[in-house]
Amino acid sequence: MKKEMIKLLLSHNVISEEEAKRLDLINDETIEESIKELGFGKTEHITKDKICETLETDEIAKEILCFRKVFSTNSIAKFLANHSAEEGTVLISEIQTKARGRLGKKWEAPEGGIWMSLILRPQVPPARIGLITLATGVAIAKSIRSLGVDARIKWPNDVLIHGKKISGVLTEVNATFNEIDWIVVGIGIDSNLKLEDFSEDIRIGTTTLTEELPAKVDENELIAIFLNEFEKVYQLYKDGEIEDILKDWRDLSDTIGKYVNITQTGGKITQGYVVGINNEGSLIIERQDGTLEKIISGELRTVE
Template sequence: MRRAEGTRGRILDRLRRAGGFVSGAELGREAGISRPAVWKHVEALRAQGYVVRARPRVGYRLVSSPDLLTPERVSPHLHSTLIGGCMVHFDSVVSTNDEARRLADQGATEGTIVVAERQEAGRGRLGRSWVSPPGGVYFSILLRPNLAPVQLSMITLAAAVAVAEGIRQQTGLETRIKWPNDVLLEGRKLVGILTEMAAEADSIRFVVIGIGVNANVDLSAYPVEAREGIASLLAVLGRPVDRPALLAAILNELDSSYRSLREGQFDSILDRWRSLSSTIGSRVRVTTVTETVTGLAMGVDDDGALRVLADDGTERLFHTGEVQHLRQA
């Protein structure tokens, strides 16, 4: 477990910016530590997969960085004001949402991020499991919004918008959002989002948003029967993406969207979501725990609920449910 703070991160940042050798004395002076302490931090970076070359009486040079979502790799790309101020990294964890909830109960600060290279039992919406093959971007964000529980859906919509816009910035790919928060690429699921809440009767204690992006994922890692409906950036682009830069881009966008929510600018979030929606204007089948309704998706209301003109002529409003897009008759 590593946090995006401290001496090691400053040493890594200095080596990265230098592009060449930096003396141990200079690194120590800038970090406020001794040369032997610099050596210990360099050895720790090597243990994490960084290739650092040392030359006697010259110093250290960063040769290459590992493809890991460590705070040291992500932080240089971040310019957020709240989200990502504290980042906790795991090589493997049962579920990033479970870990974020545990930290929330311990008083972790708003904006804390939990990121993992692998999840042993990731969760999706409606109790489904979320397969987490190597190469994905799996993380959870802890928020403590001053919102009513009925406004939780706005956070979910904001997260979907942030993910779509972060992916576009890093890859140029245009994704679409299936209500409420599945991000699709070429009609296939690229991103899953799970929002969980701890609340009192009329206030939210905290919210955890879990996000899984099929970034550098080989689709052969999925069961054969699931591959047709799944997309990955690697498969579409034909090349791997910079995962730390992608994660940072999403966090930067979410920081901006969350700031809008905190300031009551719900309309701006809804407008952005509507512009990215693949559901509005589509024939859909909505399944809830009590019923299944087929009709035309008309839009979303001011709370993010889905409006459907049902085939029986009635207009229905759904706050939760599973949506399937149908072929136009």
């Protein structure tokens, strides 16, 4: 299977002949695992040609790899990122069999959704890593809103319609204390799906574009709209125009002004009103005693 993967990467000019020879010598079980169930069959709905019909990007999506079925587009994207894939490479699969969400949460990615990953190599300070999730949320929300629905962003990585999850972001990074090698951003959008396409525990708090709209969505067009929006916000991210990103995020936020319960890593629980986010993307909470607390990461639940 590894040889087939290398052949695929060569055919898309992701790696050179010399790099292919080096990869062929690698005996790495994690590589084998990440590409084990890679589907080389022709996609049935999503194609590069159809996406490019409405794509307007300059740097993002110069390379688009479309698959029928994979374990996880993020796993393949990390494999490619570790082997010199160019910035802006996009991987899309019609089905993911072992998709995962933030903090290892269960994520289902059946046929009918949009499941994709982007490889990024921003030359920005590592302190800015957290903002890429917020920026991606802005791009997703704007894309879905273009369809006429009121998509809003829940900190840190979800997009909602009427309080129900329609999309999520999984960001994975390889970086040192002073340099980012790569960022892989995974995006899932519940597009042409019905709630019964998910297991019962996933249906709670979930919605789909099929549930929200009277007609099916053109997935290729929606992918292109998202990539167009993402390139705009990513350019702001790279240029350090953080306030522009945060303004859009605040305008689209479903979190600011709400009373929330946040469980942080280690089990610490914080309750209070969300008063905003700072320039690093951390949430600012006003606790009951009037003091402010910065939350870098955690699981957020709105308290009614």
